[in-house]
Amino acid sequence: MTEKTGADRQTRFLIIGLPRSGTTYLMTLLNSHPRITCAGEQFNPYAIIGAREEDRTRPALLARDRAPRYFARQFFKEHAGGPHAAVGYKYMIGHNIRILSELPDQEDLKLIYVHRQNKLAQVASLIKADKSKRWAQVEADTHVSERIKAGTFQISQYWHEFETYDYLFSQWFEQLPHHRMAVEYREMFEPDFNARLCGFLGLDEDADMASPLVKQGSDTILDRFEDPEPIRAYFTALGRKGWLGREIGA
Numbered sequence: 001m002t003e004k005t006g007a008d009r010q011t012r013f014l015i016i017g018l019p020r021s022g023t024t025y026l027m028t029l030l031n032s033h034p035r036i037t038c039a040g041e042q043f044n045p046y047a048i049i050g051a052r053e054e055d056r057t058r059p060a061l062l063a064r065d066r067a068p069r070y071f072a073r074q075f076f077k078e079h080a081g082g083p084h085a086a087v088g089y090k091y092m093i094g095h096n097i098r099i100l101s102e103l104p105d106q107e108d109l110k111l112i113y114v115h116r117q118n119k120l121a122q123v124a125s126l127i128k129a130d131k132s133k134r135w136a137q138v139e140a141d142t143h144v145s146e147r148i149k150a151g152t153f154q155i156s157q158y159w160h161e162f163e164t165y166d167y168l169f170s171q172w173f174e175q176l177p178h179h180r181m182a183v184e185y186r187e188m189f190e191p192d193f194n195a196r197l198c199g200f201l202g203l204d205e206d207a208d209m210a211s212p213l214v215k216q217g218s219d220t221i222l223d224r225f226e227d228p229e230p231i232r233a234y235f236t237a238l239g240r241k242g243w244l245g246r247e248i249g250a
Helices: 023-031 058-066 068-079 097-105 119-132 152-174 185-189 193-200 228-237
Strands: 011-017 036-041 086-092 109-115 180-184
Touching: 011 023, 023 036, 023 086, 023 109, 023 185, 023 193, 058 068, 068 086, 068 097, 109 152, 109 185, 109 193, 119 152, 152 180, 152 228, 180 185, 185 193
Parallel strands: 011 086, 011 109, 036 086, 109 180
Antiparallel strands: none
8 A cells, every 4th residue: 555645644625605704713713723724815816815924916916817726736735745734725705716616626625614694793794894904803902893884775785695605605515525514603612613623624623722813893793883773673674683682602
């Protein structure tokens, strides 16, 4: 029997999801494990985002976009034989379609699909981050308590768009032959999640695993808005009152 090389033994994975679903939290959680490295959005239209650095230069983006599948293979090739037992990156739904279309043929990749049931929380997070351009932070400041200016029907538009993407993607995802894991946002804060996550990647849990990120809004979702009453009335009328309160620890 031929002995496996370090590259063969190395677990390769992707985190897949929509914006503000919890993919960055998961990425930073994984990077807190000494045997795992997870890069950011390798196919962000505006940047190649690594675990700790990013490249926004036009030549780099053009080279990636001309040959995205080659770029993806090179990502894993560059990490082969390195110090990490598991290597991956974030792929956002809506980024380079050629990566998505090739996934069914890449059964060696383990896939982690992150989704968020509370679409009001997800949309609130998106609107705030898009306005401030602060997509993540590791220290609490006044930005955390700043309320969001958003109308009911603007929220509804994003809600249904995101719900549609998740609905269609989840059905496709369930048909893939890969070793795969679907994670709802709240699951990542359950006591046994780190152990389950590491087990999925074929590793032991590290006791010191923790994401450094802080929440960028109130624990009570409705309190994140400047004018909450129309939002309360709308989502209550639609049977979504459960989205208005605490998302975690409710």
